[in-house]
Ligand SMILES: Cc1ncc(C[n+]2csc(CCOP(=O)(O)OP(=O)(O)O)c2C)c(N)n1
Ligand code: SF4
């Protein structure tokens with residue numbers, strides 16, 4: 068075989084200065100990669116967890132993310148996978164009674180207790196000696212970061228054998244776009260109106276579920292976005308190789324709640340990562356072990372201006388002060404997580420936290 072024939076199409080195109088970011092489908096991108104580099108979705112015999120008939124909005128990042136994540140988990144589990152799903156958009160749009168779009172054993176828990184239900188399933192399987200069957204728990208940011216957090220922490224702490232996936236669309240979308248603890252500062256929701264001196268969601272509130280998961284020192288924690296579907300599938304595959312509690316926090320833009328174009332879901336997810344507002348990383352046993360580097364740092368305004376939930380920052384002369392604070396939050400993440408080429412997370416400690424006094428002018432910024 069000649070040296071040229073030995074090389075993958077991807078390697079050749081990289082040498083030509085071209086990179087293909089979307090390689091998940093049968094069309095175009097999938098065919099440009101070598102067989103082993105293609106995504107689960109590009110395989111004609113791929114598993115299919117979430118199929119036709121669901122009622123998600125056009126461009127729904129949650130529907131896309133769930134399909135990719137669960138198809139990858141199904142493949143890793145050899146088709147033997149059970150999912151527990153919290154109340155929320157994903158549950159509602161996929162299972163309007165008496166129909167269901169799920170092609171795997173799937174149970175709707177309450178809003179608060181998907182991690183506990185998943186733990187119970189894992190315990191029952193262990194009692195039956197069925198370690199070949201794997202378990203996924205999943206829910207939105209409200210179900211995970213707010214009302215389900217105690218159940219999730221218990222699942223981590225008991226070391227239950229569950230992969231939990233949070234689909235973070237940064238608000239309670241199913242019930243009409245109310246604020247959650249994952250709603251970013253400055254964003255408008257039905258309960259954080261763009262009025263007064265501090266329009267939109269407050270700065271300095273909320274919480275980072277990935278960092279909370281990391282603090283439990285569980286075997287696997289990762290963040291991902293629907294802009295990098297290869298990365299998402301690879302992370303699910305790695306998580307499925309591990310036993311014990313695992314946590315995946317997936318950013319899934321919501322055109323309805325974010326006021327974005329359905330056709331820009333992937334672009335917006337990419338800008339969230341490329342601006343530094345949403346750090347993409349992977350952690351093993353409580354230590355960050357890999358971060359997805361930013362290719363070209365994008366000013367946060369490029370991300371914000373595509374979403375009507377931030378329209379008040381650009382109207383009537385604009386709110387440069389708020390945009391500056393959001394830019395500072397992104398810059399802080401870039402330093403803290405070592406998101407640029409050649410840099411590393413700030414400290415080798417658990418959270419990569421800034422040293423005392425460092426970046427203290429950026430207080431109130433929020434991590435992912
Ligand atoms: C105890 C309880 N409180 C409130 C509700 C109503 N409720 C159902 S889904 C939901 C919001 C879901 O938000 P999130 O978890 O972020 O999922 P999303 O719809 O955004 O995907 C709420 C408030 C409920 N079902 N149970
Ligand atoms: S409201 Fe948002 S999360 Fe819910 S189905 Fe529509 S796009 Fe998806």
Ligand SMILES: [Mg+2]
Nearest residue numbers: 207208238240
């Ligand atoms: Mg939500």
